[in-house]
Amino acid sequence: MDVKDKVVLITGASGGIGSELARLLARKGALLALMSRNVNTLNKLKEELGNSAIVVAGDVGDEKSAEKAVKDTLGHFKRLDILINNAGSAYHGSIEHMDMKAFDSMMKTNVYGVIIMIQHSLPFLKKTKGMVVNISSVASKRAIPMLGAYSGSKSMVDAISDALRVETMGYGIKVLNFCPPEVDTDFAKNAAKERGIDFEAQKNLRRAMTLKPDKVARMIVNGIEKEKREIVAMKSIRPVNYFMPGVLDKLFYRFIMKPYKDRYSS
Numbered sequence: 575m576d577v578k579d580k581v582v583l584i585t586g587a588s589g590g591i592g593s594e595l596a597r598l599l600a601r602k603g604a605l606l607a608l609m610s611r612n613v614n615t616l617n618k619l620k621e622e623l624g625n626s627a628i629v630v631a632g633d634v635g636d637e638k639s640a641e642k643a644v645k646d647t648l649g650h651f652k653r654l655d656i657l658i659n660n661a662g663s664a665y666h667g668s669i670e671h672m673d674m675k676a677f678d679s680m681m682k683t684n685v686y687g688v689i690i691m692i693q694h695s696l697p698f699l700k701k702t703k704g705m706v707v708n709i710s711s712v713a714s715k716r717a718i719p720m721l722g723a724y725s726g727s728k729s730m731v732d733a734i735s736d737a738l739r740v741e742t743m744g745y746g747i748k749v750l751n752f753c754p755p756e757v758d759t760d761f762a763k764n765a766a767k768e769r770g771i772d773f774e775a776q777k778n779l780r781r782a783m784t785l786k787p788d789k790v791a792r793m794i795v796n797g798i799e800k801e802k803r804e805i806v807a808m809k810s811i812r813p814v815n816y817f818m819p820g821v822l823d824k825l826f827y828r829f830i831m832k833p834y835k836d837r838y839s840s
């Protein structure tokens with residue numbers, strides 16, 4: 575799908591991957607509705623992008639604001655071609671000590687939010703034979719310790735993408751599921767900070783495995799243009815987890831659990 579002149583609603587546009595996606599899509603001639611809760615950051619991005627963008631602030635986990643975001647997009651641009659479900663949050667902590675309120679809040683954004691944004695957008699995407707892009711994670715393919723609930727929320731995003739792709743095939747709608755590895759944004763750092771974890775301790779491992787958000791944006795837009803069904807931006811994860819899951823257990827234990835053993839051993 576050529577993105578030029580297409581109307582794209584991006585959730586989580588005030589953050590790392592979402593902002594880079596907006597910049598790249600604007601350069602390619604797309605018209606953008608930028609959604610997230612932080613209006614000030616969205617307004618700054620809009621100023622940078624000019625008339626090709628509008629701000630439709632709101633919380634994806636809130637039914638009314640999801641509905642309003644789609645309505646405002648339609649009110650301004652009169653059509654919707656692509657919905658990018660990029661907004662996401664992480665819960666960082668063990669299964670044993672999981673804070674269930676934080677779990678609920680994350681699920682509301684990562685799962686409930688994805689579904690209601692799709693529900694409100696579909697009537698209009700059917701008219702344009704448009705596209706839904708869901709930003710999942712490689713953690714959906716193999717759960718990461720201390721991110722068990724987050725990994726599960728992204729496995730649900732994969733399931734939503736697979737079901738939706740077939741359910742909407744008859745309408746000519748395309749569904750791209752994009753699974754990035756760790757990306758150099760505030761995302762992982764914020765989640766860790768909330769739990770009092772020092773990410774500096776894992777600096778070298780992280781540097782080797784982290785992608786820059788502008789590169790991730792290019793991969794996503796390439797996937798849209800080529801109408802791919804799924805991109806897992808760490809090809810080894812599935813075969814390694816399938817043939818050698820125990821090796822991953824040991825690697826995760828060595829590099830993720832051991833540095834924090836004292837903290838979580840109570």
Ligand SMILES: NC(=O)c1ccc[n+]([C@@H]2O[C@H](COP(=O)([O-])OP(=O)(O)OC[C@H]3O[C@@H](n4cnc5c(N)ncnc54)[C@H](OP(=O)(O)O)[C@@H]3O)[C@@H](O)[C@H]2O)c1
Nearest residue numbers: 586588589590591610611612633634661662756757759761
């Ligand atoms: N960074 C990584 O390592 C990584 C790896 C794999 C997958 N991902 C996924 O990639 C996506 C983008 O992540 P990122 O790294 O760009 O994160 P980020 O820099 O933290 O940005 C997250 C964005 O989501 C928005 N957001 C969060 N909760 C929201 C809600 N309830 N309603 C509306 N907007 C909300 C935030 O804006 P407001 O706070 O203003 O609402 C922000 O714009 C997420 O789905 C994440 O799970 C990230």
